[in-house]
Amino acid sequence: MQRSTLLEYKNYRYFKIASLLMIAAVMAYLFDQPATGAYGGSWLGYLFGILSALIVIALILYGVRKRLTPMRTEQRNLLDASSPQQDIPDRRKREANWLRHHGATLHGWLSAHTYLGVALIVLATLHTGFEFGWNIHTLAYALMMVVIISGFYGIYAYLRFPRLMTANMRGSDTFDTLLLEIDDLDKQASVKSLQFSDDICAIVRKARQETLIGGNFFRQLTAYQRNCPTARAVQQLQVLGKSLEYDQLKSFDDLYSVMAHKESLVRRARLDVMYRARLGFWLYLHAPLSIAFLTALIVHIVAIFFYW
Ligand code: HEM
Numbered sequence: 033m034q035r036s037t038l039l040e041y042k043n044y045r046y047f048k049i050a051s052l053l054m055i056a057a058v059m060a061y062l063f064d065q066p067a068t069g070a071y072g073g074s075w076l077g078y079l080f081g082i083l084s085a086l087i088v089i090a091l092i093l094y095g096v097r098k099r100l101t102p103m104r105t106e107q108r109n110l111l112d113a114s115s116p117q118q119d120i121p122d123r124r125k126r127e128a129n130w131l132r133h134h135g136a137t138l139h140g141w142l143s144a145h146t147y148l149g150v151a152l153i154v155l156a157t158l159h160t161g162f163e164f165g166w167n168i169h170t171l172a173y174a175l176m177m178v179v180i181i182s183g184f185y186g187i188y189a190y191l192r193f194p195r196l197m198t199a200n201m202r203g204s205d206t207f208d209t210l211l212l213e214i215d216d217l218d219k220q221a222s223v224k225s226l227q228f229s230d231d232i233c234a235i236v237r238k239a240r241q242e243t244l245i246g247g248n249f250f251r252q253l254t255a256y257q258r259n260c261p262t263a264r265a266v267q268q269l270q271v272l273g274k275s276l277e278y279d280q281l282k283s284f285d286d287l288y289s290v291m292a293h294k295e296s297l298v299r300r301a302r303l304d305v306m307y308r309a310r311l312g313f314w315l316y317l318h319a320p321l322s323i324a325f326l327t328a329l330i331v332h333i334v335a336i337f338f339y340w
């Protein structure tokens with residue numbers, strides 16, 4: 033059975049809830065005609081503000097919920113370890129059921145998180161009555177929008193990259209096995225290169241010593257090394273191979289195919305680093321900015337009641 037994506041969770045349950053919420057909010061906004069004009073301090077403005085704040089609390093609680101799941105798993109493992117008389121297959125089955133249930137619950141939380149986050153755009157914007165200025169209230173609003181936009185990227189990344197990562201790993205390989213294979217090919221290439229000229233040995237040595245996988249933030253995100261020594265080695269070997277004697281060609285072909293194979297593995301290892309970086313970096317923006325937003329929101333509310 034194929035598992036639904038987080039956007040489709042339980043037949044679009046949270047999409048429906050968020051849509052109803054947004055439609056009701058827009059209708060109420062259009063029908064309500066306060067004498068003061070629409071603004072955060074009208075009764076409807078307050079209702080939208082309070083609803084928005086409740087949604088923000090639910091969104092922040094997702095982070096708490098996410099961290100509690102592994103902690104509870106550990107607690108459970110400890111409890112199970114202290115009852116050795118229990119049947120092990122039975123214990124494993126219960127553990128697997130528990131994880132499946134709580135994994136699904138977290139999936140549901142993230143689905144709700146996504147759609148409620150979108151509904152927040154409508155509710156909070158209607159709450160402001162489209163009044164913005166250079167003040168803490170608008171700062172709270174701007175931070176909220178940055179958090180939400182980074183969240184959109186996050187959902188895109190979660191839906192796109194895991195599939196690409198699996199395809200890139202071609203089933204069984206892991207990143208560590210790729211590195212081991214690359215190391216092995218490097219050793220083979222070094223040995224095979226010894227029977228050729230110093231130029232060829234130097235090219236192979238450089239490819240072994242200076243090829244980088246990962247590295248700084250930019251390299252991780254782009255899977256790119258300028259003048260990659262391995263890619264250059266493959267190109268240079270193609271040229272140098274043309275000037276070899278006939279009896280050297282068989283061994284040279286061996287060396288060339290080892291280097292070409294290494295180049296394809298290096299590319300795959302870099303792609304894996306890239307996917308993981310693109311999957312993870314936005315959370316360094318999303319999570320801290322959500323706390324900054326919460327702080328600005330609290331200041332906004334305190335300021336409102338202070339000047340009231
Ligand atoms: C996500 C949550 C919220 C955001 C992003 C937000 C943002 C804003 C913004 C940008 C304004 C317009 C400020 C201006 O006129 O320059 C505003 C007005 C206001 N907000 Fe909020 N707000 C939120 C929640 C709340 C809550 C929970 C309350 C109260 C319980 C509240 C009470 C008010 C009031 C009374 C005003 C009118 C201030 C005035 O014009 O005098 N807000 N809000």
Ligand code: HEM
Pocket residue numbers: 088091092093094095096098142145146148149150152176179180181182183184185186187190315318319322325
């Ligand atoms: C103001 C609105 C939002 C707030 C305050 C908020 C807050 C949070 C928090 C606290 C986390 C947990 C971070 C962590 O555990 O490292 C989180 C994770 C996440 N949020 Fe939001 N978020 C908001 C809106 C959104 C929106 C609109 C989307 C999607 C369109 C979204 C997508 C995500 C995703 C994909 C994760 C990571 C889930 C995971 O790694 O398990 N967020 N958010």
